[in-house]
Amino acid sequence: MLSERRLEVLRAIVQDYVGTEEPVGSKALTERHRLGVSPATVRNDMAALEDEGFIAQPHTSAGRIPTDKGYRLFVDKLAGVKPLSSPERRAIQNFLDGAVDLDDVVARTVRLLAQLTRQVAVVQYPSLSRSTVRHVELLSLAPARVMLVLITDTGRVEQRMIDCPAPVGENALADLRARLNSRVVGRRFTDVPQLVQDLPESFDQDERGTVSTVLATLLETLVEETEERLMIGGTANLTRFGHDFPLTIRPVLEALEEQVVLLKLLGEAKDSAMTVRIGHEIAHEGLNSTSVVAVGYGSGDEAVAKLGVVGPTRMDYPGTMGAVRAVARYVGQILAES
Amino acid sequence: MLSERRLEVLRAIVQDYVGTEEPVGSKALTERHRLGVSPATVRNDMAALEDEGFIAQPHTSAGRIPTDKGYRLFVDKLAGVKPLSSPERRAIQNFLDGAVDLDDVVARTVRLLAQLTRQVAVVQYPSLSRSTVRHVELLSLAPARVMLVLITDTGRVEQRMIDCPAPVGENALADLRARLNSRVVGRRFTDVPQLVQDLPESFDQDERGTVSTVLATLLETLVEETEERLMIGGTANLTRFGHDFPLTIRPVLEALEEQVVLLKLLGEAKDSAMTVRIGHEIAHEGLNSTSVVAVGYGSGDEAVAKLGVVGPTRMDYPGTMGAVRAVARYVGQILAES
């Protein structure tokens, strides 16, 4: 096992490298950190750390930089989560308080996270899978055309156009609307299919087709919208990735446009706990030189979606984690209020 | 005025430079284009073109590259719009036909444009300012809480939460809903304020407060949502901007996130005609080395929004214009159908 001091050396290396973006050598380390030992000793420790795979040298006559494994150890054992200063907290709250609707909350959250961490921010729209139905509205637009509007408890609204097999009267539609709502309002999405299963049977023969069509569309909407959407911001921060960024920025931009990849990434962590994925721990090739810090957020105690940031593996983990956690907390509050 | 041949030389320079991304010299020109004159003659023409400000040399012993003014002349006088091949047309139609709702149409359009032009695509959500109201729905969520849902003829749905000054009964709400709809359905947004002006007066004293509140929110929504939203895609194509792109990519990414800038840019052109803004013609500083090709699109004869691409000034204008125009046309068709 690694001695206490060697861990201390690793921590120093990570901190210095994150700060300077340059490989750090033994001499510089002893000067900037009061380790109480000479450069030679530090060199021995570094050699040991390199044997274990926690650090590496870009080339022989250069200093060391942390490997993914090194960052992993740093995050797991050596670093805490740095809480934000109270001015920062106040700024967050002020900024989020101005939001007018759900889209706006998400948009502001993205901007906030990007600004705070100076990295790329990713916010998942609140998930519908754990949401409940607030209201279902049916509107007759043309004799055989109905619009379905679904309103969720997170304030999200989805609409679908439905072409019915036969013309629908206003009365029949009102009837369906009333019965539908009485069954599903306040219920979870996942419970809806069962709750409306026998609904067509209680209608006249000639309306059953329409009812079935409407229900099918409703269920389809519920399923479809569980596949989440994302909002991304702060891509300009990609230019801060490093001196060699022309090579790395391209695949990252491509990965960011493949929302599927990001969704999978955010979804990987089971619950709402904070997750840190570092470099090659990320399956997607284009993101191999990035790290992703994500956490769940929600209106109540349950997480309804994830948010996080994508940055270079060489990032300020404690600070980033602190910002992500704080933003998630405040967004949760905002959602609970509305 | 410039002679016919000099214009031909300019065209050749633009075409070559767009293709090779490198300054083009007199010798290379005579080899690649059958101009029927010697390099020396071309040199004279180039000197003249440079005097007029259409081309420039990066440094003394290099070839020439077109200036913004040169591109302008090229676009206005020398280049047509290159129509797409029929496989391309078919691909567009197939790709867009699969869209399920408005968001999806916009999302697919962005991806399509980005892929087709290999540049950054920008699509404005269909504008509400020229839209008409399809339906207004009022839902009672709590005694003094009402949700307003606005449905437009472009299939867009907007919702707002309203806290009423006093509890509202279901009947009163139904009454208001009916009267409101009878007045505004099918009307343009811009006409709505006038149409509902005297509506509160026809209600009982104790309901007037609620009615006014609801109307105020409705009007606010109409105005607010006229400020458009954008969808952007293909940012990975920014890496194709040129060898020196680390310098240029940053401000462009920043400008792209400032949606206001883009909206202003798209909005500048009066009607739905195709607009090309080149380099310094763009007011925003970060976009000074880019060109924007935009065109209006709409469900009927009227344009409801704009779409376009942002690329380097050194872009294939005829091809880009062709793609933009074709996509706009097909999107219009899709919108008209739904």
Added chain:
DNA sequence: CTTGGCACTCAAAGGTCACGAGTGCCAGAA
């Protein structure tokens, strides 16, 4: 007005060299 010739310019590419940060290793001290 066009053309071939010619001297000139200058960025890019390649080569050489000195510098110095950083390393590994070893022998001696604690």
Added chain:
DNA sequence: TTCTGGCACTCGTGACCTTTGAGTGCCAAG
């Protein structure tokens, strides 16, 4: 056993120089 100072070695970086060649402007002749 662990730490330390010393020392030879590595090698990327940057400064400086030269060569190369594409491209130019100008001029006199066709």
